[in-house]
Amino acid sequence: xxxxxxxxxxxxxxxxxxxxxxxxxxxxxxxxxxxxxxxxxxxxxxxxxxxxxxxxxxxxxxxxxxxxxxxxxxxxxxxxxxxxxxxxxxxxxxxxxxxxxxxxxxxxxxxxxxxxxxxxxxxxxxxxxxxxxxxxxxxxxxxxxxxxxxxxxxxxxxxxxxxxxxxxxxxxxxxxxxxxxxxxxxxxxxxxxxxxxxxxxxxxxxxxxxxxxxxxxxxxxxxxxxxxxxxxxxxxxxxxxxxxxxxxxxxxxxxxxxxxxxxxxxxxxxxxx
Numbered sequence: 642x643x644x645x646x647x648x649x650x651x652x653x654x655x656x657x658x659x660x661x662x663x664x665x666x667x668x669x670x671x672x673x674x675x676x677x678x679x680x681x682x683x684x685x686x687x688x689x690x691x692x693x694x695x696x697x698x699x700x701x702x703x704x705x706x707x708x709x710x711x712x713x714x715x716x717x718x719x720x721x722x723x724x725x726x727x728x729x730x731x732x733x734x735x736x737x738x739x740x741x742x743x744x745x746x747x748x749x750x751x752x753x754x755x756x757x758x759x760x761x762x763x764x765x766x767x768x769x770x771x772x773x774x775x776x777x778x779x780x781x782x783x784x785x786x787x788x789x790x791x792x793x794x795x796x797x798x799x800x801x802x803x804x805x806x807x808x809x810x811x812x813x814x815x816x817x818x819x820x821x822x823x824x825x826x827x828x829x830x831x832x833x834x835x836x837x838x839x840x841x842x843x844x845x846x847x848x849x850x851x852x853x854x855x856x857x858x859x860x861x862x863x864x865x866x867x868x869x870x871x872x873x874x875x876x877x878x879x880x881x882x883x884x885x886x887x888x889x890x891x892x893x894x895x896x897x898x899x900x901x902x903x904x905x906x907x908x909x910x911x912x913x914x
Contacts, residue, residue, distance in 0.1 A: 666694030667896045671801060672738045672748035676700040676725050676788060677756030679708035681857035682807060685884030686753055689892045691715045695751065698738045700725065702756065717742070725756045725784030731791050751895050752792040754785045754829075755807040761863030763818040774821045781825035789836060793845070802845030803895045806833050807887075810853040810910040826851075830906050837904030846903040848894050853910025855882040877912035886911075 673690045677683035678699035687697050688711070696717035701708040708720040721737045723730035738749035758780045760773045785806055796802035808826040811819050830849050837847040854860060854872040860881070861869065873880055890909045893899050 666692075667898070668751070668892075669694030671750040671895075672696045672698065672742045673751035673753060673895065674698040674700060674734050674738055674749050674788075674792075675753040675755060676723075676734070676784070677702075677807075679704045679711065679720075681859060682852065682855060682884045682887050683753075683755040684711060685888040686755060686807075686891050687711065687718070688715070689885075689888035690751070690753075690895065691718065693892055693896070695895070696742045696748075698734055698741065698749065700734050700756065725754075725788055726779040728787055731784075731787040734788075735791055735795050749792075749795070750797060750801050751803045751805075752788060752796065753805045753807065753891060753895075754788045756784055756788075757781050757807070757822075757826075757859070759819075759822050759859055759862070761859075763863060765818060766820045769821060777821040777825055781822065782828050785829045786832060789832060789847070793836060793840060796845050798843045798845065800844045800900075801897065802843065803899075804833065804836070804845065804847040805891050805894050806830075806847075806849045807891070808849045808851045808906065810851045810908050810913055812851060812906075813908065814914060834904045834906070844900070846894070846900060848902060848904065849906040850887060850890050850894065851906055851908045851910070852887045853882055853908070853913040855884060855887060857884060875913065876910070880911070882909070882911060 673695040675683055675687045678687045679701040687699055691697055699708050699712055699718055699720045700723050702724055705722060712718040712720040719737055719741045721734055723734050725731055742748045758777055760777055789804055792804050806829050808830050811823045812827045833847045833849050887909050890907055
């Protein structure tokens with residue numbers, strides 16, 4: 642976590658950056674909240690949004706050292722520990738965006754709801770423990786709901802407001818032993834597509850990006866070499882995705898150029914079906 646003096650310095654840098662927006666930094670002057678930002682896809686998204694000029698609130702639940710290191714490496718970023726399944730935790734992310742980068746500038750402008758967990762025992766539905774199902778539901782669905790609801794209440798109207806939820810291509814492929822994870826991600830897609838309609842007239846867009854198998858700690862957890870190999874050979878590109886394959890897709894959806902894309906699920910998966 643950053644000290645008050647450090648947050649003030651970041652805020653000043655953000656204000657100065659907002660004066661120099663250019664086509665190479667289409668998100669200059671805008672503030673993005675990224676949950677699950679300390680590693681994996683979330684970390685790649687946060688880093689990419691920074692290169693596009695955004696100031697960042699990096700939400701994390703664990704691995705604070707990694708989140709702090711990422712914040713220190715970016716020009717305008719603060720790391721905030723928050724449990725996305727807790728209402729006060731979610732509000733703290735939005736409060737940090739306002740206090741660090743200026744509510745007067747309309748901050749925050751962008752939410753990337755990326756935080757997620759997976760039951761790495763890969764049980765069948767019959768063998769899924771209730772407490773494990775509840776844990777996946779709490780983070781993946783309740784957490785996304787709380788973040789998206791807060792964004793709908795606090796993102797600026799009139800242009801530039803963006804909501805992007807990171808879901809999964811398993812919603813379309815329905816692989817065995819992913820039932821809890823798949824169910825929560827499918828629910829998030831329905832939530833986001835509904836919200837896109839409810840936000841009519843605000844010029845806030847709401848979309849999902851659904852990665853396929855991506856080389857992250859969460860993907861590899863609990864998997865045998867055979868399971869990983871099957872993910873590779875089943876993909877037309879004959880490889881796993883990388884976090885860097887997903888980040889530019891999210892980044893584009895956050896720009897003004899993507900305003901006509903709304904209520905959609907973009908499957909960034911190398912052709913996996």
